[in-house]
Amino acid sequence: MNSNPMSTYDNKSLLILIDGHALIHRAFHAIQQPLTVSTSGEDIRGVYGFVNAFIRALSELKPTHVAITFDLPAPTFRHKMFDEYKAHRPPTPPELRSQFDRVRQVMSAFEVPIYELEGFEADDLLGTLSHQAEETNLNTVILTGDSDTLQLVSNTTRVFMNSSFQKSSIYDINAVKERYGGLGPEFVSEIKALQGDSSDNIPGIPGIGIKTAIKLLSDFGSIQGIYDHLDEVTPPRAKKNLAENKEIADKSQILTKIVRDAPINLDLPAAEFGTFDRTKVVDLFRELEFHSIIPKIPDNITDFGHNSETQLSFLNEKPETEYLLVDNEKSLKELATKIDTDSGFSFDTETTS
Template identity: 40%
Template sequence: MKKLIILDGNALIYRAFYALPPLKNKQGKLTNAVYGFTSILFRFIQELNPDYLIATFDLQGPTFRNLEYKEYKAKRVKAPQDLYDQIPMVKEVVKSLNIPIYEKQGFEADDVIGTIVQKTKNEQIKNIIITGDLDTLQLVDQKTEVYTPKKGVKDMFVYDQKSVKERFDLNPKQIIDLKGLQGDSSDNIPGVPNIGKKTAVGLLKQFGSLENLYKKLEASDLNPKLKSRLLEYKDLAFLSYNLATIKKNVPIDFNLKKCEWGGYKEKEVIKLLEELGFKSLIKRLGML
């Protein structure tokens, strides 16, 4: 089966920025996130030998989630400008390697990733999502895996259906239901107040999904206080579910053929890496 690597650009940049010391090029520009991102990219090209390669990025501005719930991500501390200043440099590296970039205003990179996974559903392709967080675990299936750093940017954890089940005691699709009940503080998704992970997992193991829970809630033998709370915050639970759901229908012009790995001009890549001061990566380029 052929392999498609999908890079979650912003998540990897964020991870690299905080994992590496503040490297600078000759012009005095910070390049630690660029170096970390490129190092991760080179590593996975070498280790996985992909047939196809794609990079996705978030765009500035509100998304449909902000329109549905204005408090979405409202408590997240804004990253320093030094991080944002490195995003264009990362995109330069990606473009120099002839890797197509997919992004869409009003949507997050996760939605673009979900759409690409959906569009390759009928292809004999294994999707490998490389990201810095766990939001895409809901996309894991027989043909889709998620790679995420354990610590820093060196060690990676591979999530397939089995490892998602081992960690959360749920299947990948139930991750959305879990966030509907428990919420997600990192994205300021509210969930049902006072419902923690243990209770949420227990409910999902008993009822299977958020929808089925509410279908059978009134006739269930659940604790009266818990039942009352679930009924009171039903709208919030389904709002949270919708906020947590990765969209799979983002209007992007996706062409798998154009995502074939290779075809870059080595001299141009070397020139860019020299400008960035990445001599060690120039050596690794020859091994891709």
């Protein structure tokens, strides 16, 4: 075991950082049919979906280190600076609320360290932990369902976007650029600041959608650059809306940018994965009636056949996806026609915890 939590790691080591709340929420809302423990009636949809995603990530990524982040119920600095931040969201269903603690139990059984910090969101902890991992040259994969984390992608950090039980994509820098019209991870938060984010109730600039945001940032390099050259902005309506909403633009930038220096420390020795007591995990899964998952639990990570070449080749895979922006009636009709003629389809909505 490595005794220095900030030593330099070679490219055979891999840290998985898990966005706990995002994955649990996504799993809970994805499973429409009731899924309960027969003896107690406890709802376990979110736990079941999370555990499946976790086991799959272990099998496919074969990490040497694992850690998980959670949101806390207390307001964050974003809520304090913007009263409307996430204010439109309905209360967490009671049957979902208890499942966060269940997932904490699962992670504790696997001896995975849990990070949560009052005043900050799980995304901020992911941003801080991944930044600290970068300083050690440790390859990192963020397991999430939240596209906000694409701003964290770097030469050593990738995002494993878990959009469903059967479909996921690994995002490196090139994949982020493909998604955002040639703009890299450093532009993701500014794109969202300009266009707004309805899932977080971030207003953005009226009349500016993702296409206009990408064009403006491509032309002027940053939101500050846009305002420095406001006279050059076209069309006139965009110039007018930007001029009238400078305060919103400034505030939205703060709301959308993930913190990289929260007051937490990445303890890599504690995050080393594979020394858990399998019996404890099995006992918990039996309590939850996850009988089909028990055979998939490894005795340790080597049971997945840890192979750095396989691991790194998987990380270099590009997402096999085609993005279609629907922002007007014509493109909506075209999408409807395509869906009607295809044998099947799926869709993903941008939501977070």
